[in-house]
Amino acid sequence: MLKRPMAAVALVAALAVGAAACGGTTKKSSSGDNGAAATSGAKANPNAPIKKGLKVAFLPKQVNNPYETIVDKAGIAGAKEYGGTAKEVGPSDASASSQISYLNTLIQQQQDAILIAANDPNAVCGPLKQAMSRKIAVVTYDSDAAKECRDVFINQASSEEIGRSEIKVISDLIGGKGKIAILSATANATNQNTWIGFMKDELKKPEYAGIQLVKVAYGDDDDQKSFQQTQGLLQAYPDLKGIIAPTTVGIAAAARYVSASKYKGKVQVSGLGTPNQMRKFVKDGTVSKFELWNPGDLGYLASYAAAALASGQITGAQGEKFKAGRLGERTIGADGEVILGPPTVFDKNNIDNFHF
Amino acid sequence: MAPDAPVKTSSPGALPNPVTRLVRWDVIVTALLIVVFAGGALGTPDFATSDNLSFALDDLSEIALIALPMTLLVVAAEVDLSVASVLGLSSALLGALWDAGWAIETIIPLLIIVGAIAGLVNGLLVTRLGLPSLAVTIGTLTLYRGLAYVVLGTKAVAQFPQNYADLATKTVPGTPIPYPFALFIVAAIVTAVVLHATGAGRAIFATGAQEEAAFFAGIRVKRIKLLLFVVSGVVSAFAGAIYTLRYGSARADNGLGLELAVIAAVLLGGVDFDGGRGTLGGVVAGVLLIGLLRNLLMLRDVATEIQSIVTGLLLIVSVLTPRIIAGVREARRHPRGSISASSQ
Numbered sequence: 003m004l005k006r007p008m009a010a011v012a013l014v015a016a017l018a019v020g021a022a023a024c025g026g027t028t029k030k031s032s033s034g035d036n037g038a039a040a041t042s043g044a045k046a047n048p049n050a051p052i053k054k055g056l057k058v059a060f061l062p063k064q065v066n067n068p069y070e071t072i073v074d075k076a077g078i079a080g081a082k083e084y085g086g087t088a089k090e091v092g093p094s095d096a097s098a099s100s101q102i103s104y105l106n107t108l109i110q111q112q113q114d115a116i117l118i119a120a121n122d123p124n125a126v127c128g129p130l131k132q133a134m135s136r137k138i139a140v141v142t143y144d145s146d147a148a149k150e151c152r153d154v155f156i157n158q159a160s161s162e163e164i165g166r167s168e169i170k171v172i173s174d175l176i177g178g179k180g181k182i183a184i185l186s187a188t189a190n191a192t193n194q195n196t197w198i199g200f201m202k203d204e205l206k207k208p209e210y211a212g213i214q215l216v217k218v219a220y221g222d223d224d225d226q227k228s229f230q231q232t233q234g235l236l237q238a239y240p241d242l243k244g245i246i247a248p249t250t251v252g253i254a255a256a257a258r259y260v261s262a263s264k265y266k267g268k269v270q271v272s273g274l275g276t277p278n279q280m281r282k283f284v285k286d287g288t289v290s291k292f293e294l295w296n297p298g299d300l301g302y303l304a305s306y307a308a309a310a311l312a313s314g315q316i317t318g319a320q321g322e323k324f325k326a327g328r329l330g331e332r333t334i335g336a337d338g339e340v341i342l343g344p345p346t347v348f349d350k351n352n353i354d355n356f357h358f
Numbered sequence: 359m360a361p362d363a364p365v366k367t368s369s370p371g372a373l374p375n376p377v378t379r380l381v382r383w384d385v386i387v388t389a390l391l392i393v394v395f396a397g398g399a400l401g402t403p404d405f406a407t408s409d410n411l412s413f414a415l416d417d418l419s420e421i422a423l424i425a426l427p428m429t430l431l432v433v434a435a436e437v438d439l440s441v442a443s444v445l446g447l448s449s450a451l452l453g454a455l456w457d458a459g460w461a462i463e464t465i466i467p468l469l470i471i472v473g474a475i476a477g478l479v480n481g482l483l484v485t486r487l488g489l490p491s492l493a494v495t496i497g498t499l500t501l502y503r504g505l506a507y508v509v510l511g512t513k514a515v516a517q518f519p520q521n522y523a524d525l526a527t528k529t530v531p532g533t534p535i536p537y538p539f540a541l542f543i544v545a546a547i548v549t550a551v552v553l554h555a556t557g558a559g560r561a562i563f564a565t566g567a568q569e570e571a572a573f574f575a576g577i578r579v580k581r582i583k584l585l586l587f588v589v590s591g592v593v594s595a596f597a598g599a600i601y602t603l604r605y606g607s608a609r610a611d612n613g614l615g616l617e618l619a620v621i622a623a624v625l626l627g628g629v630d631f632d633g634g635r636g637t638l639g640g641v642v643a644g645v646l647l648i649g650l651l652r653n654l655l656m657l658r659d660v661a662t663e664i665q666s667i668v669t670g671l672l673l674i675v676s677v678l679t680p681r682i683i684a685g686v687r688e689a690r691r692h693p694r695g696s697i698s699a700s701s702q
Binding site: 065066091095106122123124128307 | 404405407409410413417456457459460461462463464511512513514516517519521522523527558601605606607609611612613615652653657658659661663666
């Protein structure tokens, strides 16, 4: 055995770095080698009937997340309407790589369509491209993957509209002045980050000059962690006026913490949540207003888009139209995006009209 | 410290026994692996395809690789819980440096150095300060993950060169074996030879079985442990590069919780958590069993919760069974079981 193993390790490693540093593959030298998008010469036939017995799979960010459950259940019900069979599979944690195993499994099972809410836009790209090359329709919903890795993205609402309206809501609630914080989900969630981007942009407007965004915290869509992050925010910024949690897990945890603390009534909580989850906090006065689109409609629309793709009615190109059951006809916009519609604002006057 | 040799030779497992030889846990795991594979091949049409198997193996790459040094550490009665954090730190560094325009060929050796340093820190804290590795590596688990976030923040870096991404995902031509898994096979053979056929291997076993006795027998216990921690760091850092290229996304949170999967595979493979006992063949079987079982359960649409329950139960059984076997054996040897009963 070597007398000084550590020295040997260091020496070998140093030599290797030295040798390699002379040249090699860098970001610049390798750019442009990621093959062209898969949108090939495939032609859409708008009159094609929806194929019978389509096998459709929903892969949410994580299973057992109340929001995703509503989305996927409605999507599965939609599939029943057009005579297909759908299922929901997925990881129990919302991390990037855990979706990969499921994607590969779905490819092996030869599903007709895969619907995914991507935890990381790029990590899922490889298997999604593989799926598309095997004629599996790929629809992203809720959280998009890189454009070239899916056929269609069903966006719950225009991201810009959501981001900007979140700022309007919180500004109304805190009287246009004071410190605010954002409690997001995971740091890489595409949808959260897009909304936060628009929130920051909206804050640049002169009418929001009195509002200061002090921190973006991440609760990882974990109830306990989101609760702790809320606690942390309020301790770090005792004069905080408002928290925007653009995630259903986050807003419920934040509201739960605030409602039981001395900050109740002093700190406004808003963001995106489901009415059932937020009802009690709206009634006890912790939360005055929050927003959401109808998650059931999102899953339903995604399900129909998947069927239209798998049946050859659409290919994902801009301007193509498809029928989405009770939601009527929808048109594909730029970059293969289909927008569900503007978000609904819930408050104590209308919350009892919604049950999801 | 007062040398209290002669050591207590009555500790279970110190003496070979024909009964335990026959019902060794690693043999059971291998049999179980064959049963799972055969059952899967017969009952699930998509399972035994070369496509699916190569994917299942690729999915296991990092766990399998890190399980090798982990086996050596656990046999030496230590553990390294920081492996997944070293993997994450390595991934974050790879992303940040690649983004800054460095060459992959420069970054990877650097990652290995960082891994070696991370392992060295673990090793020094354990051997020089005499701290328990469980405590030390829980600390560095948090520390290294924190550093990963310092390096890359919360962003994700993608778009790595295709030739390297292919190395991490494509299979050896003509076989369903992905390159990272081929690397694992080679590394496993080397590790098996070191552990079971060399003096260094015997020294690792002796260290884990009875550290003091090993020390007085002239084995450089601390040096061995230090080296094993460094190897663990290096392998974890290298696994971080594979992980990043395989998923095409460098992130500070890559591999979160992976250490548990690694330790599960090692324990499932029949390595005694108290040290001194285990075989590398058992660990390889354990790694494959966990991977194939998970793949099979997913193909059969078994819910995630049930998957966790199955893996958890398997693990408990794997830790319990060898103890029960040892207990039964002990009871047979001392029908009245008076003295040695206390050692369990």
